[in-house]
Amino acid sequence: MSLATAAGRRALGKAYGLFAGALAFLVVVVAVAAQLGLDEAVIAFLVIAFTLVTYAVIGVVTRTLSLTDFYVAGRGVSEGFNGMATAAAFLSGGGLAAIAGAYFADATAALAVTVGWTVGFVLLAVLIAPYYRKSGAVTLPDFLAVRYGNPLIRPVAVVVLLVATFALLPAAIAVGATIIGVFLHVRPEVALAVVFVTLLFSSLFGGMRSVTFVSGAQVILILLGALVPVALLSAQDFGLPLPQITYGFALDGIAGGDDEPIRFLAGRWSPLGDPSGIN
Numbered sequence: 177m178s179l180a181t182a183a184g185r186r187a188l189g190k191a192y193g194l195f196a197g198a199l200a201f202l203v204v205v206v207a208v209a210a211q212l213g214l215d216e217a218v219i220a221f222l223v224i225a226f227t228l229v230t231y232a233v234i235g236v237v238t239r240t241l242s243l244t245d246f247y248v249a250g251r252g253v254s255e256g257f258n259g260m261a262t263a264a265a266f267l268s269g270g271g272l273a274a275i276a277g278a279y280f281a282d283a284t285a286a287l288a289v290t291v292g293w294t295v296g297f298v299l300l301a302v303l304i305a306p307y308y309r310k311s312g313a314v315t316l317p318d319f320l321a322v323r324y325g326n327p328l329i330r331p332v333a334v335v336v337l338l339v340a341t342f343a344l345l346p347a348a349i350a351v352g353a354t355i356i357g358v359f360l361h362v363r364p365e366v367a368l369a370v371v372f373v374t375l376l377f378s379s380l381f382g383g384m385r386s387v388t389f390v391s392g393a394q395v396i397l398i399l400l401g402a403l404v405p406v407a408l409l410s411a412q413d414f415g416l417p418l419p420q421i422t423y424g425f426a427l428d429g430i431a432g433g434d435d436e437p438i439r440f441l442a443g444r445w446s447p448l449g450d451p452s453g454i455n
Contacts, residue, residue: 185254185257188257188389188392192392192393192396195230195393195396196396196400199226199396199397199400200400202222202223202226203404206219206222206223217360217361220359220360221360224356224359224360227397228370228374230393231374231377231378231390231393231394232373232374232377232378234378234386234389234390234393235377235378235379235380235381235382235386235389235390236377236381238381238382238385238386238389239381239382239386240381240382240383240385240386245382245383245384245385246382246383246384246385247314247315247383247384248314248384249383249384249385249388250385251309253388257388257392258388260391260392260395260396261387261388261391261392261395262297262301263395263398264391264392264394264395264398265391266293266297267395267398268348268394273351274289274347274351275289275290275293304316304319307319307323311323316333316337317329317330317331317333317334317337318330320333321333349368349371349372349375352367352371353367353368353370353371354367356370356371378390403419406419407419410422410423413426414426
């Protein structure tokens with residue numbers, strides 16, 4: 177599937193639509209099975225296994241032997257799909273979960289991280305990404321070396337990227353392993369192995385091509401997982417499945433001393449298990 181053509185982009189859009197439909201169907205089946213008494217551990221396994229297997233399958237299906245596809249996805253990814261990949265990176269476990277946890281630890285430091293995280297993506301999109309694409313460079317150090325005309329900038333950029341990567345990558349892996357360990361009740365080493373195998377299959381065979389395709393599926397999963405539950409809660413409590421509107425009513429109730437929304441959410445933290453292991 178070539179993203180450089182309109183037909184290829186339409187085919188990818190259809191594939192993402194099928195993925196979203198399959199995910200919605202799985203949610204309905206799991207909800208019905210839960211009402212019929214299916215064990216929570218089985219439900220957790222089905223949901224997580226579907227997600228991880230989908231990522232691995234996408235990574236294998238989009239494998240390539242082309243260096244251009246492997247390093248820069250053939251330079252044919254449209255703005256929309258690139259935006260989906262960027263959103264997946266922004267909303268990843270190492271980002272969203274870490275920022276949410278940081279507010280509980282130190283709100284001031286968390287605010288700085290949030291601002292830096294957001295502004296960094298904006299600067300990347302405005303100051304680097306357009307010129308990076310036009311330059312024809314394969315890696316960011318190559319682009320900086322061409323931009324500034326100094327070969328010494330390349331090793332310096334590599335060091336900076338390695339430092340930034342090693343600061344974030346272990347955190348993202350730890351978040352994924354913790355979630356798998358808590359909800360599937362497996363040992364930490366088993367959870368880590370599952371994370372590494374998924375990363376291997378979703379990126380090794382296709383490089384940036386596979387990563388871009390997988391990120392598109394990931395952001396669909398994240399958005400559905402974030403928006404559907406709050407829409408259902410909003411419809412149940414306020415009769416309107418638009419949490420963006422009913423959020424104000426919930427805050428008014430909390431400000432007025434009504435702690436029912438808090439107790440309601442606390443009692444429905446997760447249908448898949450005890451979240452205490454995440455802390």
